[in-house]
Amino acid sequence: MRTKSPWLLFAAIFGASFLCWKLALEPHARSSGELERAPATAQVDVPPAPRATAPARADATPSAAPTEHALPPSKQRVRVVVRLAADASAVAALGAELLRVDERGREHAVACCNDPLAPAPVGPRELAELLRAQRALPEQREATQRFELAEGGRYAIAWHAWRHVPGTLTWRTARGAGEVFELRSPFTCEERTLELVIAPEQLSLDPALDAPVIDAVTHVTAKDG
Amino acid sequence: MRTRFSPTLCALAALSSLATAQVPEGWYVFGTFNPSAGQTGLFLAHPRRPGQPTVLANVQGDLDGTGSSCVLYRESDGAILAGERAPVGGSVDLHMIQLNGSAVLFDASFSLGRGGPCCGEIPQMALLPDGRVVVAVTDVDAGPLKNILTTGYGWQGVGIVDTSSGLITPIDIANGALLTDVFNALALAPDASKVYLGTYVSGTRGDIWEVPIGGGMATLIASTPAGLSNMAFEVSGELLVTTLDATQPLFRVTVSNGAVVPVPMAIGSLNAIASEATTGGLALATGTNGTPRRSIYWADPNANPTLLSTPGLATPSGIAMRPTPREIGNATSGNASYAFRMPNPTGLPNTGNASYALILDATGNARPGYLVLSSAALTTPLSVYGCDIFVDPTAIALIAAVPQPPVAIPLGIPSDPNLVGLQLFAQSFHAEAPTQLLATAALALTIL
CATH class of the missing domain: 2.60.40 (Immunoglobulin-like)
Incomplete structure (x- = not known):
């Protein structure tokens, strides 16, 4: 009899549920249907402004000076704050980033335990979630992200946000970065705060790049099928 | 039993x-470009039932103008990712699209560069396991992916787009000057360690280059006797490449040894291919020299094709499937x-x-x-x-x-x-x- 005990419990769970369902002839909520439901749309128009020409300004000042330790910590905690300038209009889903700049000047996103930008293992941020978040927090002027750095080197603060192209269903990504700075070891136990202020012109849309081209010129070549 | x-x-x-907010499970999504040939934009097609495709309404940007050159479906967030064929001087955009039924609900797009005088586009792209997008971009006269000069198609490059932040990271090709002519196809190795780039050198030659995902030296692993148009890894790990030669439109390439074997298929030139991960079959689109031209097919794992539609649209140039089960x-x-x-x-x-x-x-x-x-x-x-x-x-x-x-x-x-x-x-x-x-x-x- 003992060998049948898992099946008895199994049968009890499924059998009872099945019978109840059949007798009641009652439709049940389907998780599948809920999953397929379209998210509600939410949009905020952001007035266009002139395109940015100046690079972002980095106020990358450590908030605490290194302290002496017999054994310095193996990781440096860093708090990155990006903030819109006072005269800049609010944006959707402002995010702070920290970029590692390699010897060839290429930028790589630094991953963090709870950083939605982390290349792995965190998955991509859903745009639907972004819009839900935006609906709840329509005015966003500042974002903070924490990182733990295992090595010194050249870094830059960066930011990203979404801008709505007026009169369309299109959102364009806006992003920028501050000046590259050197983070040297030995590390300190104190968390360093790095700040970047985003100027209004850096958030502007470019009609030549961010809007569709009406009466566009296009060519077809041999490779085009 | x-x-x-x-x-x-x-x-x-x-x-x-029955209403679905995104691409219905199991369906194909494909894009078309070249407005002089017909309607451009994005479309949905049942993968087995022949019939006219569903037009996606309210597509944004240049997708319903100059059109779409490639598409992907991303399961993690249900997004359609569509690459643009850009207007001359226009932005070459990657679109991340959410649907409400068969209409675009919203579209978040990223500029990958400014299109040049010839044919700025994203010829094909692939998904990394974490949802970032590996792209090839051609004929861009500005932007982070303007890296390799072709002989007749402007500047081109390869990179990774993080659709969360918009960060574009170039994949540097140290010997890029050796690559002959233009990227027209891209596939990612099943283990995501390498990118395969297919070129259209001429009507009688295409090359397949292997590049580490982190950048480095490109290695020529195989050539085909026709210019390439699209690529897809089969579930078995073999690489299928399509060409614009109506008499030899499909080849199977073993990337480990460069072996190239023609796959018999009598439906003319092919311009798009995707592997059906759940069946081992194929989603296909014929080109202008297809039989019939500009048509949508599915094929079983033995590459036996079945016509789904000849919709009379512009040139289909990318196809993808939302898998089921x-x-x-x-x-x-x-x-x-x-x-x-x-x-x-x-x-x-x-x-x-x-x-x-x-x-x-x-x-x-x-x-x-x-x-x-x-x-x-x-x-x-x-x-x-x-x-x-x-x-x-x-x-x-x-x-x-x-x-x-x-x-x-x-x-x-x-x-x-x-x-x-x-x-x-x-x-x-x-x-x-x-x-x-x-x-x-x-x-x-x-x-x-």
């Missing part, structure tokens, strides 16, 4: 929601482990597929068990004797005994249109010890 759909299942069909949850394994076979050789769960079956495989000391079909799934599994149950026990449609795996569990699907859209969740349970149940992961399948 043979299981047929019962009246209970037919009743469930009426209860299920898909695995949800996790298996519970012990001395044996159980899994539903994927790709499934009996095809898709479409109405009229009388031979459809779930194939249950096992390793180790496999035992008979029970298959449970439910009309709902649990978001948090129920734990019984150490086994994670993902099918909802309050919505059971069928319980059937299954013999010792490997075994085919027939689920022949009648030609009843009322079944279309019905979603079912399957999980198989097997006793290993008096107090230990083992199980497959659950399988979510939608009847097409």
Whole structure:
């Protein structure tokens, strides 16, 4: 009899549920249907402004000076704050980033335990979630992200946000970065705060790049099928 | 043993929601470009039932102008990713699209550079496991991917786009000057360690280059006797490449040794291909020299094509599939482990597929068990004797005994249109010890 005990419990769970369902002839909520439901749309128009020409300004000042330790910590905690300038209009889903700049000047996103930008293992941020978040927090002027750095080197603060192209269903990504700075070891136990202020012109849309081209010129070549 | 759909299942069909917010499960999405040839934009097509594709309304940017050059479907957020064929001097954009029914709900787009005087576009792209997008971009006269000068198609480059932040990271090719002419196809190795770039050198030559995902030296691994138009890895790990030569449109390439074998196919030139991960079949689009031209096909795992439509649109240039069935949850394994076979050789769960079956495989000391079909799934599994149950026990449609795996569990699907859209969740349970149940992961399948 003992060998049948898992099946008895199994049968009890499924059998009872099945019978109840059949007798009641009652439709049940389907998780599948809920999953397929379209998210509600939410949009905020952001007035266009002139395109940015100046690079972002980095106020990358450590908030605490290194302290002496017999054994310095193996990781440096860093708090990155990006903030819109006072005269800049609010944006959707402002995010702070920290970029590692390699010897060839290429930028790589630094991953963090709870950083939605982390290349792995965190998955991509859903745009639907972004819009839900935006609906709840329509005015966003500042974002903070924490990182733990295992090595010194050249870094830059960066930011990203979404801008709505007026009169369309299109959102364009806006992003920028501050000046590259050197983070040297030995590390300190104190968390360093790095700040970047985003100027209004850096958030502007470019009609030549961010809007569709009406009466566009296009060519077809041999490779085009 | 043979299981047929019962009246209970037919009743469930009426209860299920047919409206889908994204690409319907199992369907194809494809894009067209070149407005002088017909309508440009994005379209949905049933993968087995011939018929006119569904036009996606309200596509944004240049997608309904100059058109779309490539598409992907991303399961993690249900987004359609569409690459643009850009206007001269316009931005070459990657679009991340959410749908409401068959209309665009919103579109978040990223500029990958400014198109040059010839033909700025994203010829093909691929998904990394974390959802970032590997892209090739051609004829860009500015931007981070303006890296390699071609002979006749401007500047081109390869990179990775993080669609969360918009960060574009170039994949540097140290010997890029050796690459002859223009990228026209791209595929990512199944382990995501290498990018394969297919070029259109001329009508009688195409090259396939291998580049590490982190950048480095490009290695020429194979050449074909026709210019390439698209590429896709089969589930087996072989690379299928399509060409614009109507007499030899498809080749199978073994990337480990560069072997190139023609695959017989008499439907003329091919301009788009995608592998059906759940069946081992193919989604195909013919080019201007196709038979018929600019048509949508599906093909079985032996590359036997079946025409779905000749919609009279502009040139189809990219095709993708939203897969079904898909695995949800996790298996519970012990001395044996159980899994539903994927790709499934009996095809898709479409109405009229009388031979459809779930194939249950096992390793180790496999035992008979029970298959449970439910009309709902649990978001948090129920734990019984150490086994994670993902099918909802309050919505059971069928319980059937299954013999010792490997075994085919027939689920022949009648030609009843009322079944279309019905979603079912399957999980198989097997006793290993008096107090230990083992199980497959659950399988979510939608009847097409």
